[in-house]
Amino acid sequence: MAAEADGPLKRVLVPLLLPEKCYDQIFVQWDLLHVPCLKILLSKGLGLGIVAGSLLVKLPQVFKILRARSAEGLSLQSVVLELVALTGTMAYSITNNFPFSSWGEALFLMLQTLTICFLVLHYSGQTVKGGTFLVSYALVLLCLLSPLTPPSLVTLLQASNVPAVVVGRLLQAATNYRNGHTGQLSAVTVFLLFGGSLARIFTSIQETGDPLMAGTFVVSSLCNGLIASQLLYYWNVKAPAKKKQQ
Numbered sequence: 679m680a681a682e683a684d685g686p687l688k689r690v691l692v693p694l695l696l697p698e699k700c701y702d703q704i705f706v707q708w709d710l711l712h713v714p715c716l717k718i719l720l721s722k723g724l725g726l727g728i729v730a731g732s733l734l735v736k737l738p739q740v741f742k743i744l745r746a747r748s749a750e751g752l753s754l755q756s757v758v759l760e761l762v763a764l765t766g767t768m769a770y771s772i773t774n775n776f777p778f779s780s781w782g783e784a785l786f787l788m789l790q791t792l793t794i795c796f797l798v799l800h801y802s803g804q805t806v807k808g809g810t811f812l813v814s815y816a817l818v819l820l821c822l823l824s825p826l827t828p829p830s831l832v833t834l835l836q837a838s839n840v841p842a843v844v845v846g847r848l849l850q851a852a853t854n855y856r857n858g859h860t861g862q863l864s865a866v867t868v869f870l871l872f873g874g875s876l877a878r879i880f881t882s883i884q885e886t887g888d889p890l891m892a893g894t895f896v897v898s899s900l901c902n903g904l905i906a907s908q909l910l911y912y913w914n915v916k917a918p919a920k921k922k923q924q
Contacts, residue, residue: 751861
């Protein structure tokens, strides 16, 4: 009976959340306090949770722009630099065969950030430029993921993530400060990004052991924390309504 009950549980957990040796350690030997295996379980669970959450994390921002028919308060340069950072993380992880649970959210955040880039351009009256940007980005991404691209170039792109994240977030922070409000910036999106980047520090160390990946998320957490603190500071400040042209 135990073996029959064990089968479905094992198929669910191995290898999605636990390697087989850890499954045996916890569920066969009942060593429920085996720290190395518990760390793997926590890391895998957090990683998959972050990936699942990333499917929706930027949709509040997208809907807020669509509802307002305006991208006021969003810095295009900041959004583009965030897209560069996400692209670097995704390409670097694929090149190094990291488990999907350690980087999967970069794929979904990239798609949503790309949408925001287009909307910012569209609502600033540059729809054609937005379409050109989408096509150009797709071509660059295909080149990065091509086997012909040297791994050293992908590593260099990932290394550039730290300055890209810092500059991008500082541009957004400067925009917020200059405007005296956060405009159409979505609080839900900002706080989810802040929490996700904090959790990613642990999962990157646990699942990849790559200091470049972990360092990127440390910097990202600090920068996301800055934007989150501005949202709290300007919480009750509304963007001035634009006068309609007669």
